[in-house]
Amino acid sequence: MLGRTANGLYWMFRYIERAENIARLIDAGLRMSLTRSGATDGDWDGVLQSAGMQQAFLEEYEAVTDSDAIDFMLRSRNNPSSVMSCIEAARNNARMVRTALTRETWEATNEFWIELKQLLARKVRPQDMPSVIETIKRRAGLVRGAFHGTMLRNEIYNFSRIGTFIERADNTSRILDVKYYVLLPSVSHVGSSLDNIQWESILRSVSAHRAYGWVYDAVYNPANIADFLILNGQMPRSLHYCYDKIVSNLAYLEREYKQRLDAHDTAEATLKLLEKGSIKDVMDQGLHEFLEDFIGHNNRLGMQISEGYRFY
Amino acid sequence: MLNAGADPRPPYRSYHEWYAAQDPANLIAKSRDAENIFRKTGITFNVYGHEDQSEKLIPFDIIPRIISGREWRKLAQGIEQRVIALNAFLDDIYHKQEIIKAGRVPRALIEKNPTFLPEMIGMRPPGGVYTHIVGTDIVRTGEDQFYVLEDNARTPSGVSYMLENRETMMQMFPELFFANKVRPVEDYPYQLRQSLQELAPPGCKGKPRVAVLTPGIYNSAYYEHSFLADQMGVELVEGSDLRVIDGKVCMRTTLGYQAIDVLYRRVDDDFLDPLTFRPDSALGIPGIMDVYRAGNITIANAPGTGICDDKAIYSYMPEIVEFYTGRKAMLENVPTWRCSEESSLKYVLEHIDELVVKEVHGSGGYGMLVGPTATKKERLDFAEKLKAKPANYIAQPTLSLSTVPILVKNGVAPRHVDLRPYVLVSKTVKIIPGGLTRVALKEGSLVVNSSQGGGTKDTWVLED
Numbered sequence: 143m144l145g146r147t148a149n150g151l152y153w154m155f156r157y158i159e160r161a162e163n164i165a166r167l168i169d170a171g172l173r174m175s176l177t178r179s180g181a182t183d184g185d186w187d188g189v190l191q192s193a194g195m196q197q198a199f200l201e202e203y204e205a206v207t208d209s210d211a212i213d214f215m216l217r218s219r220n221n222p223s224s225v226m227s228c229i230e231a232a233r234n235n236a237r238m239v240r241t242a243l244t245r246e247t248w249e250a251t252n253e254f255w256i257e258l259k260q261l262l263a264r265k266v267r268p269q270d271m272p273s274v275i276e277t278i279k280r281r282a283g284l285v286r287g288a289f290h291g292t293m294l295r296n297e298i299y300n301f302s303r304i305g306t307f308i309e310r311a312d313n314t315s316r317i318l319d320v321k322y323y324v325l326l327p328s329v330s331h332v333g334s335s336l337d338n339i340q341w342e343s344i345l346r347s348v349s350a351h352r353a354y355g356w357v358y359d360a361v362y363n364p365a366n367i368a369d370f371l372i373l374n375g376q377m378p379r380s381l382h383y384c385y386d387k388i389v390s391n392l393a394y395l396e397r398e399y400k401q402r403l404d405a406h407d408t409a410e411a412t413l414k415l416l417e418k419g420s421i422k423d424v425m426d427q428g429l430h431e432f433l434e435d436f437i438g439h440n441n442r443l444g445m446q447i448s449e450g451y452r453f454y
Numbered sequence: 455m456l457n458a459g460a461d462p463r464p465p466y467r468s469y470h471e472w473y474a475a476q477d478p479a480n481l482i483a484k485s486r487d488a489e490n491i492f493r494k495t496g497i498t499f500n501v502y503g504h505e506d507q508s509e510k511l512i513p514f515d516i517i518p519r520i521i522s523g524r525e526w527r528k529l530a531q532g533i534e535q536r537v538i539a540l541n542a543f544l545d546d547i548y549h550k551q552e553i554i555k556a557g558r559v560p561r562a563l564i565e566k567n568p569t570f571l572p573e574m575i576g577m578r579p580p581g582g583v584y585t586h587i588v589g590t591d592i593v594r595t596g597e598d599q600f601y602v603l604e605d606n607a608r609t610p611s612g613v614s615y616m617l618e619n620r621e622t623m624m625q626m627f628p629e630l631f632f633a634n635k636v637r638p639v640e641d642y643p644y645q646l647r648q649s650l651q652e653l654a655p656p657g658c659k660g661k662p663r664v665a666v667l668t669p670g671i672y673n674s675a676y677y678e679h680s681f682l683a684d685q686m687g688v689e690l691v692e693g694s695d696l697r698v699i700d701g702k703v704c705m706r707t708t709l710g711y712q713a714i715d716v717l718y719r720r721v722d723d724d725f726l727d728p729l730t731f732r733p734d735s736a737l738g739i740p741g742i743m744d745v746y747r748a749g750n751i752t753i754a755n756a757p758g759t760g761i762c763d764d765k766a767i768y769s770y771m772p773e774i775v776e777f778y779t780g781r782k783a784m785l786e787n788v789p790t791w792r793c794s795e796e797s798s799l800k801y802v803l804e805h806i807d808e809l810v811v812k813e814v815h816g817s818g819g820y821g822m823l824v825g826p827t828a829t830k831k832e833r834l835d836f837a838e839k840l841k842a843k844p845a846n847y848i849a850q851p852t853l854s855l856s857t858v859p860i861l862v863k864n865g866v867a868p869r870h871v872d873l874r875p876y877v878l879v880s881k882t883v884k885i886i887p888g889g890l891t892r893v894a895l896k897e898g899s900l901v902v903n904s905s906q907g908g909g910t911k912d913t914w915v916l917e918d
Contacts, residue, residue, distance in 0.1 A: 145706045146695050237496070237671045240680035241690045245495075252496045297708065399709055451708040 143297050145452035147239045151298060152305035152453070154235035154251070158285055159309040161228035165278040167193050167317070168215055170346035172271060174339065175208060186211040192320045192347060195223060212271070217262045225278060226262050229255050242298045246288040254281040297398055300391040301451075307391075308444050311384035312437065314371055317347050319433040325364040326429065341367055348379040368429060369421040381436065382416040388443070389413045395451075403450035408443045412436075465522040465916055468633050473517075478865060485516050485861055488622050497618050499674050499904060513909035514619060515860040516626070519871060519891040523637075523918035529592065529600055529875070530885045532785030535775060537588050537877050540607050540762050542778035544584035548574045548758065558773045563766055568815070569608075571723060571758035573730055577747055579756045581653040581881065586754040587646070587718075588877040589613075589890075592785070594856045601788045601853060602771070603872060607762035608755060609720055612890040612910075613876050614678040617642060617685075619912040620888070635917035637887035642876065643685030646718075649880035653752050654715045662715040664688040665705060667696075669721050669737045679720050693721070698741035703751050716752040717742075723757045765814040765848045766792055788853060794845035802849040803840065806833050809849040810900070811840065824900055826852055852900060858911070860893060870894045872902050873913065887915040 171189035187206045190196040195214065198221055203210050218224045222231075233255040240248055257277065266274050293299050318325075324340040341362040345351040348371060357374065358366045375382045389409045396402050424432045448454065462470035489511060492498075498509040521529075546553055547564050554561045564570055589610025591603040620639055624631055647664060654662030668679035670692050683690035695705045696714070704711035719726065725735040730743040745751050761767060767774075769790040775783035791798040791809075802809060806825050813821040823836040840847050857868035875889035891911040892902035902908040 143708050144689055144691065144695050145708055146692065147689075148708045234671060237676070237680070241684040248496065249494055253494055256493065301708075401709070452706050452710070 143242070143301075145454070147242050148297070148301045148451050149448065149453035150235045150239035151242060151301045152308075152448070154232050154239065155302045155305035156309040157228040157232035157235065158251075158282055159306050160223060160313065161225045161232065162279060162282040163310070163313040164193055164215055164223065164225050164228065165275050165282075166349055167347050168212055168271075169275050170343050171208075171212075172275075173346055174343050177339070188320065190215070192317045193223065194316055195221060209265075209268075213265055216266065216274070226258060229258050244288070244292040246292045247285065250281075250285040250288040254285060257281060295394075297395060300394050300398075303391045304388055304447060307384040307387045308440060308447075310379055311381050311388075311440050314348060314379050314381060314384070315433050315436050315440065317344065318368070318371055319430065319437070322429045322433060325368050337364075338362055344371075350377060350379065353377065365421050365425065368424065372424060372432075373416060373419060373421060375417070382413075385409065385413040385416055392447075403446065405443055405446040405450050408439065408446055412439055412443070465520040465525075465914075465918075469518065469520060469630065472630060472633065481516065481861055482863070484626055485514075488514050488516055488626060491622050491625070492618070495618070497614070497677055499677065512615065512904045513895060514622065515893060515895075515909055515911045516623070517859050517861055517866065518623065518630075518912045518914045519858050519873075520634075520914045520916065521873075523916050525598060526887060526915045528598060529785070530887075532600070532783070533590050533592075533875060533877060533885055534883045535779055535781070535784050536590060536602065536605070536771070537585070537879060537883055539771075539775040539778045539783075540588065540605060541582070541584050541879060543774050544607075544756070544759060544762065545578065545582060546778070547761070548577060553774065553777050556777070558777055559767075559770050563770075564761070567761055567764060567767070569723075569758070569760035569764055573743060574756070574758035579653075579746075580655050580749070580752045583653055583879050584756040585759045585762065586649065586653065586756075586879050588879065589874045590877065592873045592875065593788075593853060593871075594873070595853050596856060600785055602785050603788060604765065604768060605762050605771070606874070608760040609722070610874065610876065611675045611678055611720075612874060612892075613642060614681040615910050616876065616886075616888060616890045616913070617681075619890075619910055623912045634914065636914045637917055639886050639888040642886050643682060645878055645884055645886070646682070647686040647688065649878045649884065650716045650718055650752070650754055652880040653754070655749050655752055657750065658715045663713065664716045664718065665691045665714045667691055667693070667717050667719040667721050669693075669725070673720075675720065682718070693725075693735075693737045693739055696739040696742075698739065698745055701745060701748060701750055703739060703742055703745050714751065716754065718754050723760060726753075726757060765790075765812055765816070766794070766845075769848060788850045791849040793840060793847040793849060798849075799840070799844045802847075803837055806837055806840075806849075808851065810852055811836060811847055811849045813846055814848060815846075820905070822901075824852070827898070827900075855900065858891075858893070860895070860909075860911075867897070869897070870900050870902070871911070888913040 167189055171186055174185050186208050187196065190199050190206065190211055193215060199211065199214050202220060214221055215224055217226045219227065221227060233251055236243060236248055236251045261274055261277060289302065321340065321344050324337060341364065342351055344367060345354050350370065354370055357370060370377055370380065372381050374380045375386060377383055392406050392409055396406055492511050492514060498511055543553065553559050554564060585607040587610060589606040589612065591606065592600050593603050594600050616639055650664050651662045664686065665688055666679055666683040668676060668690055670676065680690055689705060691705050696703055697706065697711065699711055702713040703717065704713050721737050724732045725737040727738050727740065727743040728735045729740045746753055768787065769792050771787050772783045791802050793799045793802055802811065809825045811823045811825065816822060823832065825833065855870045858871050859866035860869045871891050871893045873889050873891050876886045878884045891913045893909050893911055894900055894902045895907060895909045
């Protein structure tokens with residue numbers, strides 16, 4: 143396969159993943175504004191931070207208002223990570239690697255872009271927000287479904303999956319890192335409603351508030367939340383799960399190409415850490431320090447993959 | 455569709471019967487369905503300089519253009535003769551130049567032509583084939599009366615529309631294909647791959663590796679490039695993927711560099727090799743021309759074939775065909791005045807309101823004047839350009855083109871069309887039965903180019 147094609151697939155799926163995650167963050171933000179009487183714009187400040195867009199936002203706007211923040215995250219052309227920019231970039235990459243995709247996968251991606259362009263042609267009215275978010279999630283699901291249902295399990299599939307999980311691991315770790323302080327035992331006042339809302343919003347940002355109840359308890363507990371998103375191997379957005387998938391897809395490539403790269407060592411070392419570690423170890427190391435380390439390693443892995451497989 | 459007596463012409467009889475039984479509203483709805491299929495599939499072309507609508511659909515008309523098998527056979531013979539002559543002409547002008555020595559084509563017209571590549575002198579591509587893929591634009595004026603409008607020997611585009619139009623028609627109107635014996639066009643990608651592989655460099659061992667070279671996703675024909683690569687099952691490469699290593703053109707794969715044997719390039723000559731042609735080209739591959747001259751890669755179409763698309767050269771095609779095939783050209787040229795000749799220029803200026811005047815290197819319907827429909831001012835302005843640089847123009851009469859029906863709001867209406875059949879040249883010449891019918895959607899218009907608001911139709915050649 144062409145190195146450029148591997149690169150295109152990797153980024154196509156990173157962008158689709160990112161778009162979906164941004165939509166989830168907006169959803170969680172909206173939910174917070176709905177459930178809190180007299181919600182403050184400070185909530186949106188936190189959402190922008192979780193999305194890694196706070197700085198870019200403040201370069202364009204003087205203050206954070208909910209409508210500007212939502213618009214920036216959804217539609218802004220100046221924001222390379224807005225949902226619209228992501229889907230545009232995903233589709234451009236899909237066009238570039240068109241020959242590597244099945245017709246179904248390409249069409250699902252193309253239709254995503256077509257529908258979104260119409261939906262986001264103008265600023266979205268508040269009453270239309272739920273249906274817009276719903277459409278984004280549904281369209282991303284259709285791409286995923288077409289991809290899983292029709293693509294050969296070969297190198298094309300592996301590079302696409304690696305892109306998805308590098309991006310997802312990055313997103314989950316950033317969401318946690320922005321909110322890490324509300325998970326620290328020292329500042330938590332058990333059961334305070336403020337904390338409950340913060341915790342729920344973290345879980346909502348990764349669409350895991352229901353699943354949490356099944357796995358742990360009905361009561362939110364910061365260590366359990368951190369455990370769920372970092373170490374739980376069943377939770378599809380946890381760091382552990384992401385690395386499980388990255389490692390297995392890299393292993394396929396290793397077998398297929400009969401070639402082992404630095405990336406294999408890096409990914410396996412990280413996975414081992416997530417498999418063996420306990421949440422107590424993580425908290426002892428310091429949650430923030432742990433996440434910062436993780437984000438750095440995750441970036442390095444991305445670079446090793448693009449070098450090792452000659453993306454450029 | 456109809457002849458003088460308002461009866462359907464024989465090839466349209468079965469279709470006409472079907473059409474008469476249709477509900478017009480249903481056909482309009484089907485027509486919208488077709489548009490959705492195209493949009494969903496991403497069958498678009500890019501228009502340069504339009505920020506917002508940078509991707510457009512080419513309008514598709516659901517009424518097929520139908521050609522009888524008998525008429526087609528005659529046409530195909532004429533095209534084959536012409537394509538053989540084109541390849542012989544290219545070989546000659548880059549070698550012995552006998553046609554010039556015989557005084558049949560002026561030397562200056564060849565050697566001063568910007569599309570003539572001195573780098574190709576003495577170079578004979580694998581198999582002696584210069585133009586592998588040809589699209590000959592044809593117009594029909596009456597029963598068995600065809601004229602060649604222009605030759606596209608450089609990089610004819612549009613074949614993906616031929617294939618997608620057929621695909622769409624078969625999806626929407628399967629019953630029509632039971633009732634009519636339509637010759638298939640679907641195996642074009644397979645034939646293309648085969649004919650490209652057949653002309654791999656002689657030193658190539660094993661199965662020749664083919665790739666399609668595209669300028670990238672912002673090129674107006676990118677959809678077609680990716681479509682053809684996908685259908686052929688070969689890599690779609692850009693200049694940045696390629697590099698010359700050890701005398702071979704290689705592509706960068708996830709496992710390192712791999713050699714390519716045949717490159718179907720959709721990048722213009724000028725941009726092919728920054729070391730030989732335009733040094734600022736980022737689309738090409740530095741050194742590919744050396745590999746080519748050393749006989750280690752086949753480039754389709756060969757560099758330097760663009761001279762056949764020159765409209766001044768076109769005016770010599772009857773002589774060219776006769777010179778190389780020893781027989782009169784079976785397909786006629788549209789009578790052409792070369793404005794470089796003084797008496798012709800005088801005639802053209804006097805009759806500018808009856809003529810179509812074209813730039814010799816123009817394409818895509820740009821830079822031309824359609825005399826009968828132009829305003830007085832447009833004609834005057836164009837006459838000035840003509841006088842300033844006469845050799846840059848040719849002129850042709852407007853033919854009384856036959857029309858075919860298209861679907862409009864209240865039924866059908868006649869529109870002018872042309873036809874571009876696609877020809878593959880390897881050790882043999884293969885002509886795909888059908889082609890791209892382009893239709894001028896504006897009433898009375900003669901301009902069929904998609905960049906000027908033209909549309910397309912499925913083209914049926916019947917088995918009879």
